[in-house]
Amino acid sequence: MSSELAMESLDVVAPAGSKTKERFDYKGHFIKGVIVENPVFKMLLALCPVLGVTATLINGVGMGVIVIFALTVANAMVAIVSKFTPDEVRIPVFITIIATLITAIEMLVQAFLPNLFAALGIFLPLVVTNCILLGRAEAFAAKNKFLPSVVDGLSFGLGFALAVSLLSFIRELIGTGALNFFDLFYLRLFPQQFAIGLFVQPLGAFIALGLIIGVMFSFRLSKEEQEKKAATAQKTAKLAKSVA
Amino acid sequence: MELFSIFIGASLVSNIILANFLGICSFMGVSKKSSSALGMGFAVVFVITTSSMATWAIFHFLLVPFQLEFMRTIVFILVIATLVQFVEMYMKKNMQTLYKALGVYLPLITVNCAVLGAALLNIDRGFNFLGTVSSALGISLGYTLVIFIFSTIRERLELANTPRGFRGAPIALITAAIMAMAFFGFFGLGG
Numbered sequence: 224m225s226s227e228l229a230m231e232s233l234d235v236v237a238p239a240g241s242k243t244k245e246r247f248d249y250k251g252h253f254i255k256g257v258i259v260e261n262p263v264f265k266m267l268l269a270l271c272p273v274l275g276v277t278a279t280l281i282n283g284v285g286m287g288v289i290v291i292f293a294l295t296v297a298n299a300m301v302a303i304v305s306k307f308t309p310d311e312v313r314i315p316v317f318i319t320i321i322a323t324l325i326t327a328i329e330m331l332v333q334a335f336l337p338n339l340f341a342a343l344g345i346f347l348p349l350v351v352t353n354c355i356l357l358g359r360a361e362a363f364a365a366k367n368k369f370l371p372s373v374v375d376g377l378s379f380g381l382g383f384a385l386a387v388s389l390l391s392f393i394r395e396l397i398g399t400g401a402l403n404f405f406d407l408f409y410l411r412l413f414p415q416q417f418a419i420g421l422f423v424q425p426l427g428a429f430i431a432l433g434l435i436i437g438v439m440f441s442f443r444l445s446k447e448e449q450e451k452k453a454a455t456a457q458k459t460a461k462l463a464k465s466v467a
Numbered sequence: 468m469e470l471f472s473i474f475i476g477a478s479l480v481s482n483i484i485l486a487n488f489l490g491i492c493s494f495m496g497v498s499k500k501s502s503s504a505l506g507m508g509f510a511v512v513f514v515i516t517t518s519s520m521a522t523w524a525i526f527h528f529l530l531v532p533f534q535l536e537f538m539r540t541i542v543f544i545l546v547i548a549t550l551v552q553f554v555e556m557y558m559k560k561n562m563q564t565l566y567k568a569l570g571v572y573l574p575l576i577t578v579n580c581a582v583l584g585a586a587l588l589n590i591d592r593g594f595n596f597l598g599t600v601s602s603a604l605g606i607s608l609g610y611t612l613v614i615f616i617f618s619t620i621r622e623r624l625e626l627a628n629t630p631r632g633f634r635g636a637p638i639a640l641i642t643a644a645i646m647a648m649a650f651f652g653f654f655g656l657g658g
Contacts, residue, residue, distance in 0.1 A: 275488035426647035433640030441632025
């Protein structure tokens with residue numbers, strides 16, 4: 224699934240590649256990864272962790288940070304290695320790189336953040352099959368130089384992290400009426416008895432994500448419509464002028 | 468009896484898609500037509516069952532004796548990728564009709580997190596070999612059941628008059644939420 228989607232996005236995301244002598248547009252590409260081509264809300268990639276770990280804000284942010292780190296390092300490593308790998312064994316090599324990296328991260332998290340490790344559970348080793356990692360390796364890092372790949376990893380990782388944080392923020396807020404962040408920060412917005420417990424349940428994840436994406440699509444549609452209307456209005460005005 | 472309750476638990480009570488959130492990518496991606504959903508479902512049954520058996524054997528006869536449990540993520544994903552490749556080659560040679568039906572879905576399965584997830588879950592739950600087999604069958608048949616039901620609903624959703632912004636993925640996610648609610652009713656079944 225992922226590689227197919229990644230191939231599709233190839234033309235959109237990296238049209239020029241590094242073959243042209245022009246300087247790579249770091250800032251534009253960064254914004255593209257975070258907002259324009261947001262991997263979760265726009266491309267609907269990596270929905271498993273997005274739905275699975277967003278019951279509380281801590282887990283969502285933790286997962287986001289892990290993915291930023293993993294994606295940046297994986298992209299950097301793929302960018303270095305891809306020059307020496309034959310095309311036929313490309314995917315196994317990328318998977319091995321990613322799996323090694325995730326194992327290292329898994330051990331680090333287990334050692335230093337045992338609570339997060341317990342909360343993320345099976346989703347931590349499953350970052351290996353996260354569509355974004357293999358997708359970016361295949362679609363971007365394998366074809367580009369080191370520095371652009373790092374920026375690409377950072378931006379798409381940040382896009383994922385923002386999406387996961389937003390979803391977990393909404394779910395924890397509606398589901399429990401309060402926000403709790405590593406015991407540093409506790410904010411109760413409305414009393415427990417008004418909280419909708421459904422939103423911290425598994426099915427709340429589907430509802431919340433569906434609503435967010437639906438509202439975003441609707442906004443985009445209405446904006447496009449407005450632009451179209453403005454364009455046609457301009458055209459008719461011009462036409463009227465030329466006739467007059 | 469115990470095996471049967473493992474099977475029910477894995478397929479209906481904690482369904483891999485609706486309760487564990489694994490395999491959502493393929494759940495959303497391949498569920499537009501019921502025929503392709505069924506094809507994907509049977510390919511997943513095949514791969515999850517064989518890969519869970521293989522990873523169980525490797526974990527208990529190779530990784531545990533040498534105290535290499537921390538290597539399981541790398542080893543499992545490579546085992547799954549190799550297995551999928553083998554299955555594809557074997558099918559292409561010996562089972563032409565089955566290959567034609569499932570062939571397209573096989574490469575997609577390597578990156579399907581339900582497969583790696585099932586292998587890891589079966590190890591985490593500490594089953595013996597038979598328990599692993601019945602759990603793997605339960606997980607994969609539960610996956611097939613849900614993706615097939617979902618695809619038939621989606622086929623009808625195409626004709627429904629949904630608000631324009633909600634067409635496609637958003638309404639599908641909300642439908643999945645209602646299905647998850649229905650599957651919530653199995654809670655407690657089979658002890």
